Amino acid sequence: MANDTGNSGTLTVRKSPSRSHSPARLMSPSRLASQNGDKDWDVASTVSSPASVPEYTGPKLYKEPSFKSNKFIIHNAISRCCLAGKVNEAQKKKIVEEMEKSTANHFLILFRDSSCQFRAVYTMNPETEELVRLAGIGPRVLCSSMVESIYKYSSDRKQFTAIPSKTMSMSVDAFTIPGHLWQSKRPGTPKKPSTPK
Template sequence: MLSRASSRNMERDWENGSTASSITSVAEYSGPKLFKEPSSKSNKPIIINAIAHCCLAGKVNETQKNVVLEELDKCESNHLMILFRDGGCQFRAIYSFSPETEEIIKFTGTGPRTISRKMIDKLYKYSSDRKQFTIIPAKTVSVSVDALTIHNYLWQIKRPGSQGSGDGFPS
C-alpha cells in the first residue's frame, strides 16, 4: 500500500505534468474511435423519450412502441420528427429530417413518403420534463422541431386500385 505522502506526491506530479505528453499520447492512439464527432446535434434521445413516455405510453401501445423503438435503433439520422394525425398528437410515423436539404423523408410508420413545406400544418417541440408536446409558433422547419402535423385533407387521399401500403399513401 502507498503511504499518504507518496500518493500526494503522485497527485502533485500529475497536476504538474506537462500537457504536451498527454497531447502526444492522444495523437499516437490508433485504436478504435470511441467518440464520433456529430455532424449536428441529434434529437434522437428526445424522440425515443417522447415515443416511450408520451406518444406510445401504456400497456395498450406496448407492441407498437417496441416495434418503433427497435426501428429507431437502426436509424442513423441525426434529426428525427414524429408525424401526428392531428392536434390530438396521435402518433402516425417517424421521419428523418436533413437540415442541409430540408428534406423530410419517412423512416417508419403511416404517412406520405416525403413531407414538403406546403404540406405542414403545425410544428411541435417536446418537453422531456413535462412529457408533452407544445406548438411552436413558426412556419419553417428546423432542427428545433420534434414533431409536426400535415393538413387534414392530405389524410383523405384514397386511390382506388392503386398499389400502396394500404394507408392511402403510396409506399
C-alpha cells in the same frame, strides 16, 4: 551635484530601481517565459492541458455526432408520451429499431392533428428540407411547405408544445399536416352494395 533628498531623506528620484523589486510581478506570463527560458512556461501550460492526459485506446464506445441530433429526445418522447404503456409496446419497439438502423441525425414525429395523436416518425434532410417516412402511417415523402404546425417536446413535462412558426429547423420535434393530405393518400374503398333480404 547636490543630493536631492526630498522630504523622506532618501535618494529615490535619481537612483535606478533595483531588480529585486516588482518588475517581474508586473510582467505578463509570456514575458516571464522569455526571461526564464520558456522551459517553466511550457511545463506550467502542459500540466493542466487535456493533451497531457493519456489518450484512451480502448474500444470506441461513443460516436460524436456530426451535428446536433435529436434521436434521444424523440426516443424519449415515443417511450414516455406518444406510445407509453404495454398496449403500445410492439409498435414502439418496431419504431425504435427503425430509428437505430437509420443514419439520420434529425427525427420528427408526425401527429394526426393538434390533439397530438402519434402516426409516424420521419427523418429530415437539412439541405433539401425533405421529410421521409421512416416508420408508421403517413405520406411517404413530404416537403416542408406541406407542414401545418410544428411542436417541441419537453422532457421535463413529458408533453409537446406548439411553436408559433411554420419554419422547419433542427429544433423541431413533431409536426402536423393539413387534413386533405390524409384523405388523398388513403386508398378508396368501394362501398359494398347492401344485400337485399
